[in-house]
Amino acid sequence: MTARLDQQFAFLMEADRLKRVLRATPIADGSRRENSGEHSWHLALYAMVLADHAGPAVSIDRVVKMLILHDLVEIDTGDVPIHSANGQAHGSAEVAEAEARAADRIFGLLPPDIGAPLRALWEEFEANESPDAIFAKSIDRVQPVLHNIASGGGSWTDYNVTFDQLETRVGHKVARGAPAIWDHVRAIALAWFDGR
């Protein structure tokens, strides 16, 4: 029991480091960059509140847990901003390998009966094929759009992003899992880019 709890707490202490991984996007008031821990919390809340936009095949309980876990590998790999020069490396073999190594190490801190299902949930998110993963990815993509607008530009200003780039890099992915949400946010974003 004690050895098992030591492993569980070693993992939870390691997970704390996600609070020091900074993202390109600011928190909504623009006062500082968001960290990946608080980002993961916010996305879980997004999933709970926007559940009426998930299709009938989606389990919100699984989506919430997926979003709690989805960025843990960034403890080793850092965050790769989608609009940065490296942003198009998202999903490349090199990034996928680095993330798999990170997942080996981080989920490997846990007793296998706990670590294996959590890792499987993370892999399902990354594969972006199941209804739960597709909805979770939509949530992950849409939140930074709202923060960039709220804070007067955020990572769009830093990386000189156009509305067309936003539509390609972000919009199509949000629309895949949550089309009505993208319709709504797209209109807000288009007005913001037009008014710049």
Added chain:
Amino acid sequence: MTARLDQQFAFLMEADRLKRVLRATPIADGSRRENSGEHSWHLALYAMVLADHAGPAVSIDRVVKMLILHDLVEIDTGDVPIHSANGQAHGSAEVAEAEARAADRIFGLLPPDIGAPLRALWEEFEANESPDAIFAKSIDRVQPVLHNIASGGGSWTDYNVTFDQLETRVGHKVARGAPAIWDHVRAIALAWFDGR
């Protein structure tokens, strides 16, 4: 649809302010104080990883959602550190009224069919009577113990806390929902206080 999504996003944007509410306890490396948003994320992960210590009557999916919501009222009321001079006001009528007003305002930003069940989940957590709430409260109490130890004292140093005070204010509450976890963490905390 658009008015409804406006309400959903207004709530989610308001919730972002929880990332600016600072707690007495530091993140594990002691480099800064933890905010209530990232704290809520960490607790949700605790619940997922320590699920084998929840009794058979506990739904971890509900506990995770409860922990995502549990601190939202702090956007209006701030965090009251358990070991501070005001710490024993936890659960007082005055604090409970302020938190109820905060819940009225914050959950009231949502369409009622979404806001009412989320508020009910928060009230269940606060009442600390259901198996889910009792386990969630245990998780909420135990995480700061580990951060204070990891960071060399944290809020215990700031508030001159003794081991007996920790046992009374925190230990009994952790033990109520997760006795084996408190047995484990109590031994670690006792060794830390003895070695000071």
